[in-house]
Amino acid sequence: MSVQRKQTDVAIIGAGFAGLGTGIELKNAGIRDFVIFEGEEGVGGSWRTNTYPGCACDVPSHLYSYSFEPNPNWPEAFSRQENIRQYIEHCADKYGMKPFIRFSTRVTDATFDETKGRWIITTSDGQITEARVLVPATGALSHPKYPDIKGISKFKGKAVHAARWDASIDLRGKKVAVIGSGGKSRSGRGRGQLQPPAGAAVGGDQPGAGRRRGRPDADEEDRDPSGLRRPPAGRQAAPAARPLSRLPRRADR
Numbered sequence: 080m081s082v083q084r085k086q087t088d089v090a091i092i093g094a095g096f097a098g099l100g101t102g103i104e105l106k107n108a109g110i111r112d113f114v115i116f117e118g119e120e121g122v123g124g125s126w127r128t129n130t131y132p133g134c135a136c137d138v139p140s141h142l143y144s145y146s147f148e149p150n151p152n153w154p155e156a157f158s159r160q161e162n163i164r165q166y167i168e169h170c171a172d173k174y175g176m177k178p179f180i181r182f183s184t185r186v187t188d189a190t191f192d193e194t195k196g197r198w199i200i201t202t203s204d205g206q207i208t209e210a211r212v213l214v215p216a217t218g219a220l221s222h223p224k225y226p227d228i229k230g231i232s233k234f235k236g237k238a239v240h241a242a243r244w245d246a247s248i249d250l251r252g253k254k255v256a257v258i259g260s261g262g263k264s265r266s267g268r269g270r271g272q273l274q275p276p277a278g279a280a281v282g283g284d285q286p287g288a289g290r291r292r293g294r295p296d297a298d299e300e301d302r303d304p305s306g307l308r309r310p311p312a313g314r315q316a317a318p319a320a321r322p323l324s325r326l327p328r329r330a331d332r
């Protein structure tokens with residue numbers, strides 16, 4: 080039995096910051112013939128799947144937001160995962176993106192047919208979609224990468240990946256080994272890193288690894304002393320005051 084092919088002008092893979100932003104800009108430009116394929120059940124991408132304790136951004140929230148949707152209500156200068164997830168959810172609702180998204184639908188194959196000049200996209204629900212333009216906005220940090228360590232399958236304790244946190248795990252009184260020395264692993268020393276509760280003994284850390292630019296590390300410095308509810312003009316004023324080499328990265332750039 081042949082599968083009936085759907086047709087669309089633009090196919091976007093992923094409903095994180097990048098995919099949603101693309102969809103919103105297409106709609107703003109009057110283009111409505113597009114679809115967003117999202118493997119998860121909701122929007123947010125890495126800010127939906129990363130829920131470990133202490134998960135937060137390390138770029139000031141006034142900058143780490145869409146240029147067309149400034150948010151004067153960020154609760155902290157470097158907001159936490161749940162606030163960022165809610166912001167993305169708000170944007171998806173406000174700009175009417177959800178009807179364009181096929182949730183729980185993974186793209187399993189995408190091949191460009193040169194004779195037709197179209198992408199042939201296969202999804203996990205068995206459907207095939209043809210598109211003129213394909214926008215892969217699949218990110219990287221929502222996909223857990225498990226370390227290939229000899230004997231790891233025999234480990235008797237609980238093991239959890241930062242991108243698939245198990246909220247039922249109680250770390251109090253436990254010895255915790257962190258594998259990896261990137262940004263998330265500098266346990267408990269700054270915003271955005273895994274912050275186990277008091278009473279957990281954490282090892283495996285490398286001081287200085289994954290050190291961030293553009294954000295203070297101390298919690299008390301994380302609060303914007305001039306007040307967070309400033310109008311969005313603050314988002315332009317902040318980077319201009321810094322040397323170019325220290326400019327924070329922007330999600331919407």
Ligand SMILES: Cc1cc2nc3c(=O)[nH]c(=O)nc-3n(C[C@H](O)[C@H](O)[C@H](O)COP(=O)(O)OP(=O)(O)OC[C@H]3O[C@@H](n4cnc5c(N)ncnc54)[C@H](O)[C@@H]3O)c2cc1C
Pocket residue numbers: 092093094095096097098116117118119122123124125126129134135136137138143184185186187216217218219220221222263271328329330
């Ligand atoms: C804890 C943490 C802190 C971070 N802090 C910062 C920061 O301070 N500043 C900064 O600039 N960046 C930061 N990042 C990086 C962050 O991932 C990016 O800024 C941004 O959110 C990436 O958005 P994205 O849309 O490109 O990708 P993602 O958010 O990863 O979204 C990709 C989406 O594509 C979907 N997808 C992937 N493959 C498929 C497929 N085959 N079929 C269907 N759907 C698919 C995924 O399910 C996901 O929803 C941080 C990330 C984490 C995890």
